[in-house]
Amino acid sequence: MLGTCLTALAAQDLDATRYEIIVCDDGPDDATREAVERFAQRCASGRGMTVRYIPVTATQGPAGARNAGWRAARYSLIAFTDDDTIPDPHWLTAGIDALAMGADAASGMIMVPLQDAPTDYELDASGLARAEFATANAFVRRAWLAALGGFDERFTSAWREDSDLQFAMLQLGANVIRADQAVVVHPVRPARWGVSLSQQKKSQFEALLYRKHPALYRQRIDAGPPLRYYAIVGSLLCAAIAALAGQQRLASLALAVWGVLTAAFCAARLHHTRRDLTHIAEMGWTSALIPFLSIYWRLRGALRYKVFFL
Template identity: 55%
Template sequence: MTLRATIVVPTYRRPDLLDRCLQALTALDFDPAEGEIVVADDAGSEETRTQVEGWARRSAIPIRYATPASAHGPAAARNAGWRAGQGGIVAFTDDDCIPDPRWLAEGVAAIEAGADAASGRVVVPLPERPTDYERDAAGLARAEFVTASCFVRRDVLESVGGFDERYAQAWREDSDLQFALLERGCRIDRASRAVVVHPVRPAPWGISLRQQRKSLFNALLYKKFPDRYRRQIRASPPWDYYATIGAMATAAAAAYSGSPRIALAAAAIWAALTVRFCARRLRHAATDPRHVLEMAVTSALIPPLSVFWRLYGAFKFRVLFL
């Protein structure tokens, strides 16, 4: 029997968050006989399997466990999840989200009204003066199509092959699916009443440095959909980063070759660009000493790291991408 909907929740060793998400999903305003939940465990963890089986025993809506066969990452986990399900409509959310009771019903209604896919709404609660990381995470609330809250017909997912599993991190795999659907002429509607709350988790000091690795996946998205990338991502090359690196390299080369005036001038330009970048990140943000120190240190390191990963992505995916 084909169910109306399959909910896919990818997870990776986050039992507390998964419990919170499943608590919300098992309380949805939706006939449990018409749906199911598939938890796609990218870690293949016995602890997570046991956790999911415990939820399945006490839930009215069926809950099943799945894990990717070979590839890893959120894209591979989501593919394993929807392929293990039976619902004619596949609803995606994440283990760190809290779906509203009407989330699934509103998303399913948008598809059954004629859409091939639908984008729900993501609410990201923020303090009055958020950290740089919290403000960055809040970008989910402005995104056109994100897997924290989206819905796709199963046959449409099959026609595009699901998610591209080369996206090994949670970055751009949702835009890739959106662009693939649009290239096929699919209709994507907005289901604004299909709401999930996405609280921002505490992050370790210097998290922005680790996040720079995501830049390599911009190159993959650009290679596959150059026109849509230019129009919809609207991300020009980070010329300020290149200028910062150029000033830093010039200062080092001039100092090494015995040209102190040039070295000082280039170092001054590097310092000015770094201070401007740091000030921009701190504008209307948290100003406690720990956060200010983090912004100062990471603002000096982000430009070279970001450019490295962008160029690595261009090399890895064989595309001219600055």
């Protein structure tokens, strides 16, 4: 995926001497470094283009990696993308043109191709195409990054670190615009069975974003507490407590409510997704666990970042 992305970046319709490519690797390994260095040698001899590899060991996650990149950059405009995207040949030119109109930052268009019957994970990942500001395709003036200190490295997962930067800029009066002519294709990378369970850990960063920007969070993101999740968790807890108290009828009723709510959640996830037995089994198993994991990580984030966030 990285090789495909680098090839697309090297094929931009912009003079090779007007931009550089910086690869920031927060999971540094020799194979990646060697691959980037070989690519850099080809670009240097062919188009005179600069490609650099930066190992990032002080922190994990895209926030820290991108900070390492823009701080090492030599130019006043910074373009961000991910290693699994395919930027359009006109991507950089379109981003430069957008900022030339007086904007301080711009968010480009992200296209997520899906098969006719996607998995729940693929359908969820396609939501990136509707993101208001995502660093899979974003352009920011270096001066603004320096003024803000870059990305908040407490966002150690690929979740909400870009919204945090956007909100921080908006609060200081920055002009953040859309640049829909700057396009990247973002295929959904393969994922293991049950991947949605590990993704619930990202919920803690909702609390961090809310603590830092409560007004903008409520205005642009907040859909309210996940009531379905709370109902599922609450009904099973009620069943367990009632059973321990010897209230078998109440326990049975609460368990039935939990079963109905969980089945409805599973059915909703299957509504526009694949229906093969493997995927149905995955949806059944993960639908029983997701509400508990999501609530756990939301509450853990609220405690960790000392904010009332349900």
